[in-house]
Amino acid sequence: xxxxxxxxxxxxPVDQVRTGLVGSLRSHLGTAVLExxxxxxxxxxxxxxxxxxxxxxxxxxxxxxxxxxxxxxxDWMANPGLSGxxxxxxxxxxxxxxxxxxxxxxxxxxxxxxxxxGGDSRFQVFARVYxxxxxxxxxxxxxxxxxxxxxxxxVAVYRGADWHEREAWEMYGFTFDGxxxxxxxxxxxxxxxxxxxxxxxLLAREVKPWPGLVDxxxxxxxxxxxxxxxxx
Amino acid sequence: xxxxTEWQKAAYVAAxxxxxxxxxxxxxxxxxxxxxxxHPATHGTLRIVVxxxxxxVVWAEPVAGYMHRGYEKLCEVRTYPQVTTLIxxxxxxxxxxNEVPFILAAEQLMGIEAPPRxxxxxxxxxxxxxxxxxxxFLGDMGVQLGxxxxxxxxxxxxxHVLNLMEAATGGRFHPNYDRIGGxxxxxxxxxxxxxxxxxxxxxxxxxxxEDLLMGNEIFQERTRGIGVIPPAVGLEYGLSGxxxxxxxxxxxxxxxxxxxxAYKSCDWKVWTHPDGDSFARYWVRLQEVRESTKIVDQLLxxxxxxxxxxxxxxIIKVPAGEAWAHTENPLGEMGYYVVSKGGLGPFRVKIxxxxxxxxxIVPWLLRGVYVPxxxxxxxxxxxxxxxxxx
Amino acid sequence: xxxxxxxxxxxxxxLKVVVVLSLIPMAAIILxxxxxxxxxxxxxxxxxxxxxxxxxxxxxxxxxxxxxxKEDIFPAKADRFVFxxxxxxVLMSTFLLYIVIPAGPRLVVEDLDTGIFFALAVSSLSVLGxxxxxxxxxxxxxxxxxxxxAGQLIAYxxxxxxxxxxxxxxxxxxxxxxxxxxxxxxxxxxxxxMGNPFIFTQFIGFLIFLAAAQAELTQTPFDMPVAESELVxxxxxxxxxxxFLFFFMGEFGTAFAFAAIGAxxxxxGWYVPGVHGATADVLGPIVLGTKIMFVAFLIxxxxxxxxxxxxxxxxxxxxxxxxxxxxxxxxxxGILKVAF
Numbered sequence: 028x029x030x031x032x033x034x035x036x037x038x039x040p041v042d043q044v045r046t047g048l049v050g051s052l053r054s055h056l057g058t059a060v061l062e063x064x065x066x067x068x069x070x071x072x073x074x075x076x077x078x079x080x081x082x083x084x085x086x087x088x089x090x091x092x093x094x095x096x097x098x099x100x101x102d103w104m105a106n107p108g109l110s111g112x113x114x115x116x117x118x119x120x121x122x123x124x125x126x127x128x129x130x131x132x133x134x135x136x137x138x139x140x141x142x143x144x145g146g147d148s149r150f151q152v153f154a155r156v157y158x159x160x161x162x163x164x165x166x167x168x169x170x171x172x173x174x175x176x177x178x179x180x181x182v183a184v185y186r187g188a189d190w191h192e193r194e195a196w197e198m199y200g201f202t203f204d205g206x207x208x209x210x211x212x213x214x215x216x217x218x219x220x221x222x223x224x225x226x227x228x229l230l231a232r233e234v235k236p237w238p239g240l241v242d243x244x245x246x247x248x249x250x251x252x253x254x255x256x257x258x259x
Numbered sequence: 260x261x262x263x264t265e266w267q268k269a270a271y272v273a274a275x276x277x278x279x280x281x282x283x284x285x286x287x288x289x290x291x292x293x294x295x296x297x298h299p300a301t302h303g304t305l306r307i308v309v310x311x312x313x314x315x316v317v318w319a320e321p322v323a324g325y326m327h328r329g330y331e332k333l334c335e336v337r338t339y340p341q342v343t344t345l346i347x348x349x350x351x352x353x354x355x356x357n358e359v360p361f362i363l364a365a366e367q368l369m370g371i372e373a374p375p376r377x378x379x380x381x382x383x384x385x386x387x388x389x390x391x392x393x394x395x396f397l398g399d400m401g402v403q404l405g406x407x408x409x410x411x412x413x414x415x416x417x418x419h420v421l422n423l424m425e426a427a428t429g430g431r432f433h434p435n436y437d438r439i440g441g442x443x444x445x446x447x448x449x450x451x452x453x454x455x456x457x458x459x460x461x462x463x464x465x466x467x468x469e470d471l472l473m474g475n476e477i478f479q480e481r482t483r484g485i486g487v488i489p490p491a492v493g494l495e496y497g498l499s500g501x502x503x504x505x506x507x508x509x510x511x512x513x514x515x516x517x518x519x520x521a522y523k524s525c526d527w528k529v530w531t532h533p534d535g536d537s538f539a540r541y542w543v544r545l546q547e548v549r550e551s552t553k554i555v556d557q558l559l560x561x562x563x564x565x566x567x568x569x570x571x572x573x574i575i576k577v578p579a580g581e582a583w584a585h586t587e588n589p590l591g592e593m594g595y596y597v598v599s600k601g602g603l604g605p606f607r608v609k610i611x612x613x614x615x616x617x618x619x620i621v622p623w624l625l626r627g628v629y630v631p632x633x634x635x636x637x638x639x640x641x642x643x644x645x646x647x648x649x
Numbered sequence: 650x651x652x653x654x655x656x657x658x659x660x661x662x663x664l665k666v667v668v669v670l671s672l673i674p675m676a677a678i679i680l681x682x683x684x685x686x687x688x689x690x691x692x693x694x695x696x697x698x699x700x701x702x703x704x705x706x707x708x709x710x711x712x713x714x715x716x717x718x719k720e721d722i723f724p725a726k727a728d729r730f731v732f733x734x735x736x737x738x739v740l741m742s743t744f745l746l747y748i749v750i751p752a753g754p755r756l757v758v759e760d761l762d763t764g765i766f767f768a769l770a771v772s773s774l775s776v777l778g779x780x781x782x783x784x785x786x787x788x789x790x791x792x793x794x795x796x797x798x799a800g801q802l803i804a805y806x807x808x809x810x811x812x813x814x815x816x817x818x819x820x821x822x823x824x825x826x827x828x829x830x831x832x833x834x835x836x837x838x839x840x841x842x843m844g845n846p847f848i849f850t851q852f853i854g855f856l857i858f859l860a861a862a863q864a865e866l867t868q869t870p871f872d873m874p875v876a877e878s879e880l881v882x883x884x885x886x887x888x889x890x891x892x893f894l895f896f897f898m899g900e901f902g903t904a905f906a907f908a909a910i911g912a913x914x915x916x917x918g919w920y921v922p923g924v925h926g927a928t929a930d931v932l933g934p935i936v937l938g939t940k941i942m943f944v945a946f947l948i949x950x951x952x953x954x955x956x957x958x959x960x961x962x963x964x965x966x967x968x969x970x971x972x973x974x975x976x977x978x979x980x981x982x983g984i985l986k987v988a989f
Contacts, residue, residue, distance in 0.1 A: 067367065068517060069583060094510070095497045097611040101598065106335060106606065155583065155596075155611075159494065159510045166583065166596075187496035190619040198331075213324030213648060222332060229336055292789055314793075314960070405869050405957030411693035477870055477956045630793070631873070631959045 044163050045070040048090060052165075055085045073168045079152070080179030080205065082167065087184050091158045092165065098154035098181065098191035100199040101168075104225040150176045152201060156185070171201060180205035198223035294633070296325050302399075303644025305618075309625065309633065316633060319625035321618055326648040334608040339365055339439055339575050342605065347433040349612060350646045353392035353589035355384045355424070358437040361608070363518065364584035364597040365439045368577045372519060376565040377441035382521040383454070383558050384424070384436065385586070386551040390461055391420045392589035393501075393548045396641050397465075400541055401472050403638035404481050409472050416464040419457040426450060439575055441568030451559050458552040465549050473545065482538040486624055486636035489535065496623070497616030500591030501543045502640060506535035512587040520586070525557035537639035544641070576603055590614055590646055614646035665758045669747045673740075676905035677898045678709045683942070684949040692953055716897075719890035726787035727887065735785060736888065736895035738778030743899050745771040746906040751826045753919050753933030754926070764825040765817065768910060769810055772865065772903070776802045779874070782896075783884035794883025797960055798867060798874035804967040805864035805871070811975035812857040815982040816847050816914045825910075829918035844922060848915040850985075853978045855915045857971055862907045863948060864967070866900065870955040871963055904945060912940035 045065045052072060053060050059078030064071040074082055086092040150171040157164035171178060180203035181188035192203045194212040200221040203209060211218065220227050295306040304325035310318040330349065334342050342361060349357045359381060366373065373381070398413025421431040427446050428434035436443050472478055488498065490506040503510055511529040513522045530546040532539035579601040585594030591613025598607040617640050625633055686708060690697030698705030723729055749764040751757035761767050776799055783795020817823050820831035828847075835845030848855050864871035875883040885896050912918060917940070919933030958966065 067582070071581075093491065093494045094499075095495055095616075096592070096594070097497070097596075097609065097616075099596075099609045101607055105600075106602075153596075153609075159508060162515045164583075185495050185497075186492070186623070187616055187619055190615065211324070213327040215324075222329065229332060290789060401956060405872065406955060407869075408689075408693050408953050411695060415694055471954075472956075475956060477958055477962075480962055481956060481959060629959065629961075 042068065042070075044161065045165075048163065048165060051090055052082075052085065055089055056082060069164070069166065071166045071168065073170070076169050076171065076178055079169050080181065080183075083181040083184035083188075086156050086165070086167075090165075091160055092156040094157040094159050095181075095185040095187040096155040096157050096164065098152065098188050098195060100195045100201055100223065101151040101153055102199065102223065102225050103149050103151070106225060149173045150199065150201065152176075152178055152195065154181070154188075154191075175202075176200060177202040177204060179203065182206055197221070200224065292630075302642060305642075305644055305647065307621070307633075307637070309630075311630065314630050316625050316628050316630070319622055319633070321621050323615075323618070323644075323647050326644045328649065330610055330649040331608055334605055334610075336604065338604045339577060342608070343437060344433075344435050346610070347435055348645060349610065349649060350392070350588065350590055350593070350614075350643050351432060352395055352643060353388040354430075354432055355428075355434050355436060356388040356392075356586065356588045357593065358435070359385055359520070360584045360586045360588075360593055361595045361597065362437045362439055363520075363586070364582040364595045365575075365577055365599075365605075366519075367582040367584060368580045368597065368599055369439065369571075369575075370578075371440050371569050371571060373441045373569050374566050375521075375563045377567045377569075378519050379521045379524075379558055379562050380442055380446065380567065381437065383555050383562075384427075384434070385520065386555050386558075387420050387424060387454075389589040390548055390551050390555075391417055391424075393544050393551075394420070394461070394464065396544055397468050397472070397541070397548070400638050400641075401478075403634050404478060406472060406475070406478070409468060412464065412467065412471075416460060419460050423450065423454055423457055426453070438568065440571040441566070445567050451562065454559055455556060458555050461552050462549060465545060465552075469545060473541065479538060481631075481635055482541060482639065483534075483536055485537045485632050486628070486639060487535045488620065488624065492623070493535075493620065496620040498591070498620060499613050499616065500587065500589070501540055501547060502591065502617055504529070504531045505539035505543045507531055507533045512585060512592055516585065518584075518586065521558055522554075524561060525554055527554050527557075537635050540639040540641070574603070576601060577605070585611070588613060590641065590643060591617060610649055612646045612649060614642035614644075615649075618642050618647055669744065669758060672747060673743060673898055673902040673905075674713075677901035678713075680901045680905055680945055680949075681709050681897075682706060684945060688946070688949060689953050692950075713894065716894040717891050721890055721892075724787050724887050728785040728787070731781050731785035732887075733892070735778050735782035736892045736899065738781060739775045739899040740778075740895050740902070742771055742774035742778065743902040743906060745774070746903065746910075749825050750906065750909045750913065751829060751918060751933075752937050753930040754826075755930055756919075756933060757826060760824055760826045763823050765813055765823050765828070765910070765914070768825075768906075769806070769813065772907075773802065773806055775899070775903070778899075779884050782888070786884070786887040788887050791884045791886050794874045794886070798884060800960070801864060801867070801871060801874060801963060804964055805861045805971075808857050808967060808971035808975050809861035809865060811972065811979060812851075812854040812861060813914065815851050815854040815975075815978050818979070818982050818986055819847055819850060825913050825918070829913060829920050832917045833920040844917060844920060846915065846917040851915060851978070851982070853974065854982075855911075857975050857978070858911055858915070859944075859947060859951075860971060861967075862911060863951060864963070866904050866907060866948070868904075868948060868952040870951070870958050872952075872957050873960050873963060904948060905941065908941045908944040908948065909937065911944045912937060916940045916944070 042065050045068075048070060049060075049063045049065065049072065056074065056078050059075040059082070060072060061075060062073040148170040150173060151168050152171060153166060153168040155164055155166045169178060176199070178201065180192055182192065182203075183205065189207070190212065192201075192206050193209055195201050196203065196206075196209045197212050197214060197218075198221055210216070214222070290311045292309050292311055293306060294309060296304040306322040306325065308320050308322060309316050328348075330345060333345055337345065343358045346357045346361055347354050394413050394417045395410075398410030401407070401409040424434055425431045427444070427450060428436040430436075488502070488506050490503065490508045493503045493506050494508065498506075499510070509529060509531055512518075513520075514529055527550050530543050530550065532543050577597075577599045579599055581596065581598045583594060583596045585592055592611070593613055594611040596607075596609035596611070597605050600606040621637070621640070624636060628636065682705075686697045686705060698708040701707040701711045723732060746768055748758045749761055749768050751760065779798045779802070780795050783791045783793075783798070786792070816828065820828040822828060822831065832846050833844045867874050875885065885893060888896060919929065919937045921932065921936045924932050924936075
C-alpha cells in the first residue's frame with residue numbers, strides 16, 4: 028500500500044474493504060501482484076503479465092467480481108507536439124511557454140511517466156471489474172512488451188471481454204492469446220495502423236500544431252497574418 | 260401405388276425436378292441476411308449479419324463502427340472544457356448525462372467540489388436527460404413492433420422536457436451545460452414551476468403509454484419470454500442499467516456508489532423485474548421514468564440557494580493522476596477513466612459506454628430466435644449508435 | 650340512340666366497366682385521404698398533409714403524378730416478365746371483386762347467383778400476384794415477405810368464408826342482391842320498419858369477418874408481409890413508380906371492396922328503410938358509401954392502434970381461434986334457422 032500520510036494530520040481512515048481485497052488477491056497470486064494503490068475510495072493493482080489470465084479467474088470466482096466493466100489500453104508516450112504550447116496570459120498577449128512549464132516538460136528519451144500503481148513500459152493493458160454484491164470495484168493493470176505487446180485473454184472467464192479485447196487490438200495493436208478471433212471492431216478490415224497509439228498522427232494536428240488555450244478571437248483587421256489592406 | 264399411369268409418372272418426375280430447382284435457387288439452408296446498416300429498425304447505422312435457417316437465426320454478428328468518430332483520440336488534443344462539447348454527442352438522446360461523469364472525474368482529480376446548488380441542478384438535469392431518453396424508447400419499442408401511434412405521443416410529450424432544457428441551457432439536444440466546478444448558468448426565473456408542471460405531464464404520459472401499449476395483448480405476446488438474459492451471463496457481458504435490472508440484479512450506481520450528486524438527499528426506489536425478457540426491460544424503463552419524475556420533484560422542493568460555480572482558476576490545469584467516475588446513465592453505466600499528466604487537457608480518456616457492452620451480448624442472445632423476434636430483442640436492449648461507436 | 654345499331658347489352662356493359670375502372674382509383678384516393686392521411690394523423694396528434702390543396706386534399710393526386718413520372722426500374726437479377734406482371738395480377742383480382750357488389754336495386758355489374766362465393770374466390774387470386782412479386786424481385790427481403798403473405802392469406806381465407814356462410818344461411822341465397830333484399834324485407838321479432846341487418850344476429854360473424862378481412866388486406870395487426878420495420882416493405886420492396894402505384898391502388902381498392910362486401914352482408918348494403926324503387930337507385934350508392942366508410946373506419950382504426958402479431962401467433966390465431974369460433978357460429982345459425 029502506498030497512500031501518502033499527511034504530515035501532522037491524522038492518517039486517513041484505512042479502507043478496510045479494499046485493503047482486504049488487495050490482501051486476498053495477494054494470497055491467490057503471490058508475487059504476481061507488483062504494485063497496489065488504495066486511494067480516493069478506489070483500488071488499483073498492477074500485475075505481472077504472465078498472471079493476467081489467471082487473475083481473471085481469481086477475480087471472478089474467489090473475489091466475487093461478477094460484473095465486467097471494461098478493458099482497454101494505455102500508451103504512455105508523451106503527446107507529440109503538445110509541449111511548448113502557447114499559454115494565454117490574462118495580463119498580456121499570448122506567450123510561448125517555452126520552458127515547458129512544470130508538468131509537461133520534455134521527457135528524457137526512453138523513460139515514461141506512468142501513472143497510478145506504477146509501470147515501466149510504454150504500453151499497459153488495464154481493466155476494471157466490479158462486484159454487484161459487495162459494491163466494490165477494482166482496476167487492474169499489466170505492463171506489455173513494447174516490441175510485441177501480447178498478453179493472455181480474459182474471454183474464457185468474462186465473455187464480455189471479447190469485444191473489448193478486439194477494440195484494444197484494433198486501436199493499440201495488443202494481441203490477446205486465447206481470444207477466439209481478433210478482428211476489427213470499428214475500422215474497415217483493410218485499415219493499416221493502430222490509431223490510439225501516440226505515434227499515430229491526428230491529421231489535423233499535423234497540419235497545424237495544437238494552439239493551446241486561445242481565449243479570444245482577434246477583431247477583423249487586427250488578425251496577425253492578415254493581408255495588408257488599404258487601411259494600414 | 261401398384262398401377263400408375265404414364266401421366267402420373269411424368270407428373271412425379273416434373274415435381275421432383277421443380278423441387279430440386281427450388282432448393283438450389285432458394286438456398287433454404289443458411290440464408291445470410293444483412294439487417295442494416297440502412298434499416299428502419301436499428302437506431303442508427305448498425306449492421307447485423309444473420310444467417311437464417313428458414314425463419315430462425317443460426318448465427319448473428321453485429322458489425323459496428325459506421326459511426327466511429329474517434330472520441331478517445333480527439334479528447335487527447337482538447338482542453339478539459341473543450342472535451343464537454345465533444346462528449347455531449349456520445350449518447351445524443353441523454354445529452355447532459357454524458358457530460359457529468361467526465362466533469363466528476365476532473366473535479367475528483369482537482370480536489371474541487373461543486374457547491375450544493377450546482378450538484379442539485381446537475382442531478383435534476385441528469386434525471387431530465389433520463390426522462391427524455393427513455394420516453395423515446397417507450398414510443399420507439401411500439402414502432403418496432405408495428406404500433407405506429409404511441410411514438411408520436413412520445414415525441415410530443417418529450418418536448419416538455421426539451422423545452423425546459425433549452426430554457427436553461429440554450430440547447431435542446433446538446434446542452435453543454437456542465438463545467439468543472441459547477442454549471443455554466445443559473446436557472447432562469449420561473450423555471451422551477453414550469454419544471455414541476457412538466458413532470459406532472461410526463462407522469463400522465465407514462466400512464467397513457469401503460470394503457471396503450473403495455474396493456475395490449477399483442478404487445479405482451481410479442482415481448483414476454485423473448486430474449487431472456489440470465490443475470491450471470493448479463494453481468495459477464497457487462498450489461499448495465501435497465502437491461503440487467505430487468506433480469507433481477509439489484510444494481511444501480513446512483514444508490515450504490517458514492518458521488519457528489521444529490522441522490523442521497525431524496526427518497527427513491529430501484530426497480531427490478533425477475534423475468535429478464537423484453538417485456539421486463541420495457542417495464543423497468545417505464546417505472547424508471549416515473550421514478551425520475553418523482554426525484555426531480557423532490558429535488559426541486561429542496562433546491563438550495565447559493566452559487567453555482569466553485570472557485571476554479573481561469574486556466575484549468577488538472578493535476579497529475581488517474582480517476583474513474585461513473586454514473587447511472589439512461590442507457591446503463593457510463594464511465595470515464597481520465598488520466599492526467601497535469602496539462603491543460605487530459606492525457607488519455609477511456610470512455611466506457613453502456614451500449615457497447617449491451618450490444619456485445621447480441622451474438623449470444625440471437626441464436627435460435629425468429630426474425631421478427633430479432634427486432635423485438637434489439638429494440639428492447641435499447642442502444643444508441645453514438646454510444647456503441649463513440 | 651345515335652341511329653347506330655348499338656346493342657343495349659354492350660352499351661350498358663361498357664358503361665359499367667368504365668364506372669368500375671374509375672372507381673378503383675377514386676376508392677383508393679378517398680380511403681387513402683380520409684383514413685390514411687387525415688384520420689391517422691389526427692389520432693397521432695399531428696395534422697397530416699396540409700399544403701397540396703385545402704387541407705391537403707390534392708396530396709394523393711400529387712403522389713399519383715409523382716409515381717407515374719418515375720423511372721421504370723427493374724432490379725438487375727429480376728425476372729422481368731413476372732416482375733412486370735405481378736402488380737397487374739393483384740390489380741386484376743381487385744377489379745373482379747367489384748363485379749358483384751350492388752350499389753342499388755339495378756346498379757350492379759352482374760348479379761351472379763353465386764355472388765359472394767365468386768367474390769371470395771376471386772379475392773384469393775391476389776396471393777398469386779404477391780408470390781410472383783416476391784419471387785421475381787431477386788431480393789431476400791421480398792421473398793421472405795411473399796412467403797409470409799402466402800401463408801397468411803391462405804390461412805385467413807377459411808375464417809372469411811366460414812363467417813360468410815352464416816350470413817348465407819340466414820339469407821338463403823349467395824347472391825349479394827338477394828342478401829340485401831333479405832335484410833330489407835326481414836324483421837326483428839316482428840319489428841319490421843328497419844329490416845333485419847344481419848349484424849345483430851350475425852354479430853360474431855361480423856367480428857370474424859372484420860378480423861379475416863384485416864388479414865386479407867395485410868393490415869396491422871396482420872401485416873407481417875409488409876412489416877415496415879423489419880423487411881423494409883416486404884414483397885413490394887423493389888417496386889417503384891407506377892408499379893408501386895398499382896400495388897397501392899390494389900391495396901386500397903381491395904380495402905374498399907371488402908368494406909363494401911362487409912357493409913352489404915352485415916349492414917344492409919344500399920338499403921335504407923323507407924326508400925324503394927327509383928330513388929333507391931340514386932340514394933343507394935350514397936347509403937352504401939356511408940356504410941363503407943364506417944366499416945373502413947373500423948379497419949383502419951385497428952390498423953393504427955395495434956402492434957403486429959408474429960407469423961406463428963397469427964397462424965395460431967386463425968387456426969385455433971377464428972375457425973372454431975366460426976364453426977360454432979354456423980352451428981348456432983343453423984339451429985336457430987331451423988327452430989325459427
